[in-house]
Amino acid sequence: MTKTTSSIRSGAFKATRKTHSNESAEDYTELVADLIEANGEARTVEVARHLGISHVTALRTIRRLQNEGFFETAKHKPIYLTAKGKKLAAYCKERHQTILQFLNLIGVPEKVAEVDAEGVEHHISKETLRALKEHISKFAE
Amino acid sequence: MTKTTSSIRSGAFKATRKTHSNESAEDYTELVADLIEANGEARTVEVARHLGISHVTALRTIRRLQNEGFFETAKHKPIYLTAKGKKLAAYCKERHQTILQFLNLIGVPEKVAEVDAEGVEHHISKETLRALKEHISKFAE
DNA sequence: TCAGAAATGTAGCATGTGCTACATTTACTG
DNA sequence: CAGTAAATGTAGCACATGCTACATTTCTGA
Numbered sequence: 452m453t454k455t456t457s458s459i460r461s462g463a464f465k466a467t468r469k470t471h472s473n474e475s476a477e478d479y480t481e482l483v484a485d486l487i488e489a490n491g492e493a494r495t496v497e498v499a500r501h502l503g504i505s506h507v508t509a510l511r512t513i514r515r516l517q518n519e520g521f522f523e524t525a526k527h528k529p530i531y532l533t534a535k536g537k538k539l540a541a542y543c544k545e546r547h548q549t550i551l552q553f554l555n556l557i558g559v560p561e562k563v564a565e566v567d568a569e570g571v572e573h574h575i576s577k578e579t580l581r582a583l584k585e586h587i588s589k590f591a592e
Numbered sequence: 593m594t595k596t597t598s599s600i601r602s603g604a605f606k607a608t609r610k611t612h613s614n615e616s617a618e619d620y621t622e623l624v625a626d627l628i629e630a631n632g633e634a635r636t637v638e639v640a641r642h643l644g645i646s647h648v649t650a651l652r653t654i655r656r657l658q659n660e661g662f663f664e665t666a667k668h669k670p671i672y673l674t675a676k677g678k679k680l681a682a683y684c685k686e687r688h689q690t691i692l693q694f695l696n697l698i699g700v701p702e703k704v705a706e707v708d709a710e711g712v713e714h715h716i717s718k719e720t721l722r723a724l725k726e727h728i729s730k731f732a733e
Numbered sequence: 734t735c736a737g738a739a740a741t742g743t744a745g746c747a748t749g750t751g752c753t754a755c756a757t758t759t760a761c762t763g
Numbered sequence: 764c765a766g767t768a769a770a771t772g773t774a775g776c777a778c779a780t781g782c783t784a785c786a787t788t789t790c791t792g793a
Contacts, residue, residue: 613749645752
């Protein structure tokens with residue numbers, strides 16, 4: 452019994468780590484989409500302000516995400532979303548709303564729900580999202 | 593309207609980042625508890641195997657968590673949990689079970705549920721956990 | 734128009750987490 | 764009890780993300 456009775460589920464941990472590396476893409480694209488909708492454009496300082504980080508960190512990450520094809524931007528210019536970025540932002544926004552709806556449904560206070568949704572959303576698979584939606588509809592009857 | 597119509601909710605992002613820094617403590621203590629329960633002791637290589645990472649990475653993190661008061665260990669010796677570590681592990685284990693129960697309840701396939709639970713659990717507040725439990729009981733009637 | 738404010742950019746540092754390669758220590762087995 | 768396998772440890776690298784300090788560019792208003 453050297454193999455341990457608890458099964459080795461390194462797969463789940465690996466999956467979580469992989470998801471982590473996408474979190475910034477999800478947060479940034481969604482935020483940039485919001486800023487564009489609200490202001491017509493998204494600027495680095497605004498992104499930094501909303502995320503509560505320094506403008507330098509925001510700048511560096513925006514550049515990385517630009518290289519990865521989520522943003523289009525140029526020196527001293529605003530940030531725009533590519534098609535890829537828009538798609539991701541739309542998906543994230545909808546997922547975020549669904550999670551908030553669900554947390555609201557089960558009676559989680561609004562402020563707590565906002566924080567939890569922010570942390571949790573990156574780790575919700577399409578299957579779970581679908582299940583959540585169905586579950587919500589049952590109650591909306 | 594330079595302030596942006598969308599409210600600035602940097603608080604939620606900050607909270608998520610803070611939670612992130614505790615994720616390894618949660619994963620490691622829970623895993624070490626499982627290993628001790630199964631094998632009588634926890635060794636670095638086993639931790640590494642279960643997490644799907646190299647033993648070097650596991651070693652370094654275990655050391656950090658030892659400095660932070662979660663583990664007791666010594667060179668070439670097994671890893672044990674401090675009272676602080678045991679408390680955290682127990683809380684995490686129960687939370688994990690609750691989340692799995694909930695995902696099962698709404699019909700998420702087992703394998704997907706395992707991955708989602710692993711990713712999500714670190715971001716579930718006490719309030720949401722309580723709400724989840726109450727929600728589950730309603731259905732268990 | 735031009736000076737100061739705001740935004741952007743660069744340099745350089747820290748921490749956490751991932752890796753491989755290699756060294757040493759411990760444990761097992763013939 | 765010696766030799767090898769397994770476990771542990773060290774050195775040194777990478778990347779993502781956080782920071783401050785300082786430089787440069789752009790915008791804005793008197």
